[in-house]
Amino acid sequence: MSDLLEQIKSAGVVGAGGAGFPTHVKFARPCEYILVNGAECEPLLEVDQQLAALHAERLLAAMDALVDLAGARGAVFVLKKKYADAIRKIEATLPRYPRLCMHALSNTYPAGDEQVLVYETLKRIVPEGGIPLDVGVVVLNVETLLNIAEAMEDRPVVDKYLTVAGEVRSPATFRVPVGVSFGEVVAACGGATVEDRVFIEGGPMMGKLVFDQDEPVTKTTKGILVLPRDHPLVISRGRDMAEMMRLAKTACCHCMLCTDVCPRYLLGHKLRPDKMMRLAAFNSTCERDAAATEAFLCCECGLCETACIMGLQPWKLNKELKARMTAAGIKNPHHERPERANPFREYRLFPVWKLTRRLGLSKYADRRAPLSEYPLPTSRVVLKLKQHIGAPAAPVVSRGDPVERGGLVAAGEAPVSANVHSSISGVVTAVEQDRIIVEASGGRENE
Numbered sequence: 246m247s248d249l250l251e252q253i254k255s256a257g258v259v260g261a262g263g264a265g266f267p268t269h270v271k272f273a274r275p276c277e278y279i280l281v282n283g284a285e286c287e288p289l290l291e292v293d294q295q296l297a298a299l300h301a302e303r304l305l306a307a308m309d310a311l312v313d314l315a316g317a318r319g320a321v322f323v324l325k326k327k328y329a330d331a332i333r334k335i336e337a338t339l340p341r342y343p344r345l346c347m348h349a350l351s352n353t354y355p356a357g358d359e360q361v362l363v364y365e366t367l368k369r370i371v372p373e374g375g376i377p378l379d380v381g382v383v384v385l386n387v388e389t390l391l392n393i394a395e396a397m398e399d400r401p402v403v404d405k406y407l408t409v410a411g412e413v414r415s416p417a418t419f420r421v422p423v424g425v426s427f428g429e430v431v432a433a434c435g436g437a438t439v440e441d442r443v444f445i446e447g448g449p450m451m452g453k454l455v456f457d458q459d460e461p462v463t464k465t466t467k468g469i470l471v472l473p474r475d476h477p478l479v480i481s482r483g484r485d486m487a488e489m490m491r492l493a494k495t496a497c498c499h500c501m502l503c504t505d506v507c508p509r510y511l512l513g514h515k516l517r518p519d520k521m522m523r524l525a526a527f528n529s530t531c532e533r534d535a536a537a538t539e540a541f542l543c544c545e546c547g548l549c550e551t552a553c554i555m556g557l558q559p560w561k562l563n564k565e566l567k568a569r570m571t572a573a574g575i576k577n578p579h580h581e582r583p584e585r586a587n588p589f590r591e592y593r594l595f596p597v598w599k600l601t602r603r604l605g606l607s608k609y610a611d612r613r614a615p616l617s618e619y620p621l622p623t624s625r626v627v628l629k630l631k632q633h634i635g636a637p638a639a640p641v642v643s644r645g646d647p648v649e650r651g652g653l654v655a656a657g658e659a660p661v662s663a664n665v666h667s668s669i670s671g672v673v674t675a676v677e678q679d680r681i682i683v684e685a686s687g688g689r690e691n692e
């Protein structure tokens with residue numbers, strides 16, 4: 246293992262954009278191009294665009310080092326045209342790095358989907374059921390790249406950047422210690438502005454509902470969206486499959502609007518959410534050319550629901566089918582390599598302003614969430630042993646052990662796993678099956 250790969254592994258770097266794939270595993274094989282994903286296409290999130298503007302020099306230096314590590318021809322920093330500040334800073338720094346360049350996308354969703362990003366930037370189509378490396382590309386998030394820059398200076402991942410938006414007094418983007426509670430982070434924004442509130446962890450399209458304010462921030466928490474419990478987005482997220490399928494039987498008018506906008510269908514993949522709905526609602530006799538296994542090709546971006554005039558949720562059906570087929574040992578049989586994307590693709594791209602309006606989030610969208618670099622003080626952190634894809638990390642500390650901020654508390658020993666470090670100095674007060682709790686010995690850390 247090269248020195249840099251060892252540093253990345255040792256620092257516990259994982260995909261910070263939400264996926265959590267261990268980064269040292271991603272770079273274990275060579276690639277032709279590296280794409281840095283700064284699309285940040287989910288409404289209300291403002292982390293990566295601000296990091297790109299603030300840390301342009303460090304980010305590009307790390308990118309250049311990764312080009313050597315991966316034996317790549319070059320790397321592309323991908324932003325959206327609307328991120329004027331980030332574009333200006335990156336462009337001003339690029340002349341020092343001849344192997345690097347920048348690409349700017351239009352403001353559509355899901356521009357940050359890995360496969361969409363690869364197509365938009367390099368015009369390469371990832372095969373059905375494949376990953377970007379199948380076409381010679383590795384994609385990583387801006388914050389992941391910043392964590393690599395930190396790892397190059399032997400600093401592990403102990404902080405997380407996230408945006409807090411929605412029903413809070415002052416929306417903000419924070420650097421917080423991994424393991425701090427949602428409640429503490431929301432309190433730092435002046436608190437919630439509604440009594441009966443719930444959280445969405447991540448973006449409004451792909452994030453998950455969280456009800457407990459003690460939920461800890463992990464290395465993949467990109468945002469905390471605070472919404473009233475009766476917000477349409479919360480209600481649709483909470484609707485169970487049985488109810489959704491009951492609605493589908495009576496309400497699906499087979500208009501195909503869901504398929505028309507599906508980003509994977511538009512890349513030429515054989516995923517047709519309208520047919521999946523017919524298949525599930527009326528069984529296979531009326532859809533002989535569709536198979537449940539098409540669900541494996543769904544990235545769960547949720548755009549099919551946004552496009553559906555009946556408010557149906559093909560993505561939820563696909564998610565359920567994937568889980569059931571995987572549990573039954575059924576594997577994805579679809580591996581076609583489309584040569585070209587749908588000819589109407591460019592006319593069907595979904596603007597973020599329209600998405601924001603349909604989600605009922607327009608009233609929050611005009612309030613900016615400026616970045617504060619000073620780490621949020623806290624006296625207690627809950628460090629999950631599985632903050633990444635793969636096997637959980639194994640504890641290397643016991644109850645009562647003193648730990649320093651940055652000290653290793655759990656080791657990612659399996660081939661796909663990641664180290665976990667303490668984000669504050671203090672004492673280990675609990676080692677449980679899925680988490681380690683550290684409490685500061687005297688007062689709040691970082692104060």
Ligand code: SF4
Pocket residue numbers: 496497498499500501502503504518519522552553554555556557558559
């Ligand atoms: S958009 Fe909705 S109503 Fe139209 S085919 Fe898809 S699921 Fe059915």
Ligand code: SF4
Pocket residue numbers: 503506507508509510516518542543544545546547548549550559560563
């Ligand atoms: S969530 Fe819907 S729009 Fe997105 S990839 Fe899956 S089927 Fe297509």
